Structures are given as C-alpha cells and as structure tokens.
Amino acid sequence: MSRDLIAAALDCAARGWHVFPITPRGKYPLRGFTAWEQHATTDPDVIARFWERRPCNIGVACGPSHLVVIDLDQPKPSEHPPADHANRGLATGEDVFRNLCERHGQPYPADTFTVTTRRGGTHLYFTAPPGITLGNTSGDKGNGLGPLIDTRGRGGYVVGPGSFVALPDGTGTYTITNPAPPAPLPAWLAERLATPPTAAPSSTRPRLGDLDHLDHARLSRYGRAALTGEVERVAGAPVGGRNRALNLAAWKLGKLIARNVLPREVVEHALTEAAKTANAHGDPNSPREIAAVIAAGIIAGMRG
Template sequence: MSRELIAAALEAADRGWRVFPLTPRGKYPLRNFTAWEQHATTDPDRIRRCWARQPYNIGIACGPSRLVVIDLDQPKPGQTPPPRWDLPGVNDGADVLAVLCEHAGQPLPFDTFTVTTRRGGRHLYFTAPHGATLGNTSGDKGNGLGWLIDTRARGGYVVGPGSYVALRDGAGAYTVTKPTPPAPLPAWLAERLTAPPPTPASTTPPVALDRLDRARLSRYGHAALTGEVERVAGAPRGTRNRALNLAAWKLGKLIARGVLPREVVEHALHGAAEAANAQGDPNSPREIAAVITAGITAGMRT
C-alpha cells in the first residue's frame, strides 16, 4: 500500500500540487502536523521519506497549489434537502450545481480534472483565478454555492487521489476519473465564491458571551472562558485553528471537572471563531465545529 501511496503523492507533486500526510485510512492531518499549509511540499525526496514511514493518506493543500476544488457530495442516509433545494431531480451536489448553471445560463463545468470520492461524490479541480484570493465555503453558508457543495481554496485541503478513507459514514478510495488538466475556474463561479470585503475588525475582540446564562458560571469559570474566547477572537491568520484547538483543549479539562457546561463552551468558542473570521480568510463552520469538538474531547480525556 505504501508504494501505491508514494506513487500517487509523487504524481500529484509532479502536477505542481503541494502534498502533506493525512492519517492512514483517514482524512485529517496528523496531530503533530498542524502547519500543513506551510509545510506541504512537491519535493520528491521528502515525499518518499515521509510516506515510507507509514501508509499515510494524501492531503493536497489547495492554496499553495493554486487550486480551487469544488466538492460535490452525496447525501448521507436519511439526509433530505432543505426547502430551497427540495426540487424535482435534485438529489446530490452535482444536481445542485446543475441548477446553478441553468439559472446562470452557463454550461456544466465538468470538463476538468475530476476525482471520484469514497462515497460516490466528485472533486472538480480548477486553477485559481489570478488576482483573486478565494477561501473555503460550506453548503449554503456565507457565499457558498448550495446544498452538498463545499469548496476548498486558500486555507483548505482535499483528500488526494490514491487515498483510501474508512470512516463511520463510509469507506472507499479516491480515484481519478478524468485525468485532463484542471481548467480555469469559470469567472461566474469565481464571482459567486468571492467573499465581500471584511468589515474593519474592532480593536477589542468581541467576547461571545452575551446570550449565555452567566448565572451558570462560577467566577473562575467565567474568567477562564472569557480569556480563551478573547484569545481565539483575536488570533491572526494562519494561527486560528491552533488557537481554537488549544482553547478547546484547556476548556475541555474544565468541563471534565464540572467547572463549565459543555454547551456554553461550544457556543462561546464558535462565536469567537466567527469573530476571527471577520478579519478575512474565514474558516468554514464545519471546520470550526470539528476543531472545537476535537479539542474539547482531548481536554476531557486529559
């Protein structure tokens, strides 16, 4: 398996895409490899040395690779479309994209490098437009494209072809099904994915505790939560996930001791992460929630 993964990682690097290791049979960066966007590489020797250790899956850092990847997902068992997308013939992310193309009077952008994902979805690879900095989107949120469509660009990564992921919600390989070079991202999609200019950040990061029941918190718990929330809200670009994970880990220890209620911590940290997003290059809600959950869980186990 390692040989095949080494070959797949080298093939991606040969295309100019920067790669980094993901957990074996998983889709997340290694715990000690938090700066994956900075350390992703195309160096063949580094790739061979890294993947010779374990059969790591392959992560492709989209920003440094100048890629925008549109992830067309399949619904999970029992998942139904929201009212906006509850339309005849709309069953998955590809159908949603087809509706968007029809409304925009544009052709389907399927003539590009394509990877079939583990649950039967598709990753459409495009070259990033010059002069524009696109971030990540999730579903309908923000400037996202719609139900079951995520996009990954600067600050995001995708599981690369050659990987095999086995998780509770499905197992399977990531396989190249159209090896043509990535096409330029269509201008109309680039326009839709471009976030509006961020509002000026406040000199004092907002503390997202306004709607919480403060009576439930001890003085010590309130002080600890407020301090961590302020650090997360003020974290600069490139450090946000690390700051959020560290804060969740610290507060997770207090949750385990009964000092703080978990739902209060989750609400406050999510609000702080959204406040940090206002400074530009936002992290997606799904990514924020995953980092918070992982940090709290690790803290509670400590």
C-alpha cells in the first residue's frame, strides 16, 4: 500500500500538482500540516522521503496546482434532495450538474481528468482560467453550482487519486477513470463561479473596503488583494477552526509585513475585525485570545 501511495503521489507531482500528506485512511490534513497550501510540493525527492516513512493519503492543493475541481457527490443516507430536484429525478451531484449543463445549452464536460471517489461520486479536474482567481463553493450556497456539488480552487484541496479512505459514511479508493489531461475550465462555468451571489452580502461579513480605519493609498494592489482574501477567510471560519484560520492568516500576512508590503497595524486591525465577525456564530473567542493568536502568527511569519 505504501509503495502504491508513493507512486500515486509522484504521479500527481509529475502532472504539476502540488501534494501534501493527509491522514492515513482519512481525508484531512496530517497534524503539523495546517499550512498545507504552503507545505504542498511537487519535489519528487521530498515526496518519496515523506511517504516512505508513513503511508499517508494524498491531498492535492488546487490553488498552487492551478486547478479547479468540481466534486459531484452522492447523497449520504441522511440526505434527501430538495423537492423540486426530486420531482425531476435529480438525485445525485452528477444529475444536478448534467441538468445545469443542459439549462445553459452546454455539453457535459467529460473529456477531462476524472476520478471516481470512495462513495461513487466524481471529481472533474480542470485547469484554472488565467486572470481569474476562483475559490471554493459548497452546494447551492452563494454562487455554488447546486446541491451535492462542491468546487475547489484557491484555498481548497481534494483527496488525490490512489488514496484509500475508510470513514463511517463510506469506504473506498479514489480511482482515475479518465487519465486525460485536465481540460480548461469551460468559460461559462468560470463566469458562473466568478460571479458574486445576487443576494446582498451579509452585513456581518467584513470586506476590506468596509474597514474605514485603512489608509487605502498605503496599500498596493497586491497587498490589498492578499489582505482582503485573508480577512474574508477568517471571517467565515467555522466554529472549531477559527484559531487555526486566524493563525494561518496572520502567518501569511506576517511574511508580507516583513517584505514591507503591508503595515503591521493594518493587518492587526483587519484580522481583529474579521475574528470578531467569526465570533458571531457559536461561543466567541475572547479578545485576549484573538490578540495572542494574531501576534504569534505575525511574528512567526515575519521570521520566515
């Protein structure tokens, strides 16, 4: 099994995809790899050495790999499609996606790298469109594609082919079913995923432009984009993952502080406001805890 996983990880790397270890028989980043997007690599020597020591599953970091992956899921036993979908026979993620393609007058994009997942779902791999940064979607939330469909781009990962997952909701291997190179993401899908939701954004979710303490003239376009992305990720962090998201954001932005791309006081204030927004759901983290996590992350990032 270990040799198979090494070969599978090296095959991903040979395709130019950045990989990192996820838990054996599981699907979450290995402890110590919370900054998995930074740890992900295509270096065959690093990959071989690590996987020889431990037969981990394979995570494919979509952002650095320039991938967008569409995940067409099978419903879990407790999941039932919305009534309007059930009435049209749309029971799986593939059903919903094929229907979406039909409604847009587009063919189902089958001629691309494809993986069958452990529960019989499908991962369709595409190359990310140039000049557009696509993040992640879940179901029909925001600008998602529909129930039982997730997408993974920057800031997201998928379980790579060759991985074996054994969890209560399903057991199986992620298997390549179409080895063709990833096709470019169809333009209509790129446009759909890049279009902001029509609903007004929540007033509790801060955007950089809403933080009136910032002197915008002090920020480069790159610095502003980096800060905006991290602010929104921290603000949307789930209960149980807030400190990890906050620490990672502070670490990444600390690197930009060290390069004089961003002022430290701007980063501290923006991340504090984002953490306060995340507190709106569930038990809040204390101001002291928030400040400590931000400070530790920034210091670590500035040290490199």
